[in-house]
Amino acid sequence: MDAKRRLIPILLVASFGTTTFAQSEHSFGEAFFVSRSSDGSIELIGSGVTWLLLLLSICSIGLMIHLALANRRPSVLPDELANALRKNIKKKQFQTAISVAEKDSSYLGKILVAAFREAKFGFPAMMRALEQTADELATARLRRIELLNVFGQVSPMIGLFGTVYGMILAFGAIVSSGGSADPVALAGGIGTALTTTFWGLVVAIPALAGYAILRNKIDELTVEATIEAEDILNNFRPRPRPSQQSTKTSLASKTALPLQTVEVS
Numbered sequence: 001m002d003a004k005r006r007l008i009p010i011l012l013v014a015s016f017g018t019t020t021f022a023q024s025e026h027s028f029g030e031a032f033f034v035s036r037s038s039d040g041s042i043e044l045i046g047s048g049v050t051w052l053l054l055l056l057s058i059c060s061i062g063l064m065i066h067l068a069l070a071n072r073r074p075s076v077l078p079d080e081l082a083n084a085l086r087k088n089i090k091k092k093q094f095q096t097a098i099s100v101a102e103k104d105s106s107y108l109g110k111i112l113v114a115a116f117r118e119a120k121f122g123f124p125a126m127m128r129a130l131e132q133t134a135d136e137l138a139t140a141r142l143r144r145i146e147l148l149n150v151f152g153q154v155s156p157m158i159g160l161f162g163t164v165y166g167m168i169l170a171f172g173a174i175v176s177s178g179g180s181a182d183p184v185a186l187a188g189g190i191g192t193a194l195t196t197t198f199w200g201l202v203v204a205i206p207a208l209a210g211y212a213i214l215r216n217k218i219d220e221l222t223v224e225a226t227i228e229a230e231d232i233l234n235n236f237r238p239r240p241r242p243s244q245q246s247t248k249t250s251l252a253s254k255t256a257l258p259l260q261t262v263e264v265s
Contacts, residue, residue, distance in 0.1 A: 053196065081108055107222060142218055165193070166192030
């Protein structure tokens with residue numbers, strides 16, 4: 001019985017400490033999402049800037065995942081397509097190779113289809129069409145990731161806006177108190193300034209890092225795919241006939257100047 005009586009105060013103290021810790025933890029976490037004034041009311045502009053940055057953070061992360069999946073190697077340079085085209089061209093099944101390329105929606109398939117459509121105008125026209133289409137498609141892929149660069153550049157500016165606004169609130173509290181402001185009155189403006197700066201950096205750093213990584217990946221894959229397509233098109237390069245080679249050799253021998261010997265006395 002005495003043991004139970006001693007245990008009750010201990011449990012009360014423990015529950016009070018747990019509740020106090022939970023409340024302090026909740027208020028600490030709330031400071032990252034909600035800005036409050038010195039009187040405890042919600043600061044609408046500061047909270048709005050914070051939630052705008054949170055929305056940009058979610059959008060940038062989702063965009064990075066989407067672009068990473070859209071610019072994988074199978075969607076730019078599928079090995080199955082390159083191997084199938086080489087096998088059909090080696091077997092002289094050119095129409096089958098063209099149909100296989102038309103059914104594929106990858107970067108390699110699109111630039112090869114553009115080249116095959118110019119086959120009736122000769123090999124130089126095919127190469128020009130391939131290079132032009134490759135430039136257009138690579139530029140379109142790079143243009144899609146520019147939004148990440150925009151997020152990375154704009155987010156710190158939005159955070160800086162919140163920083164300036166929070167400092168205005170802090171100095172306004174100093175002015176209203178006659179130069180001797182209570183630290184509690186300054187905490188609201190300073191908290192708004194630091195929180196918006198924090199979220200601006202949280203958005204900008206991953207967005208700029210993802211932009212640089214995706215840009216390098218797209219450059220690498222598109223250049224490799226273009227080289228692979230040019231290598232496949234080299235199978236259609238016209239080769240000179242043996243009769244033409246012998247004619248050129250005979251013309252070169254006829255037009256060659258005879259060597260003159262000079263005697264030295």
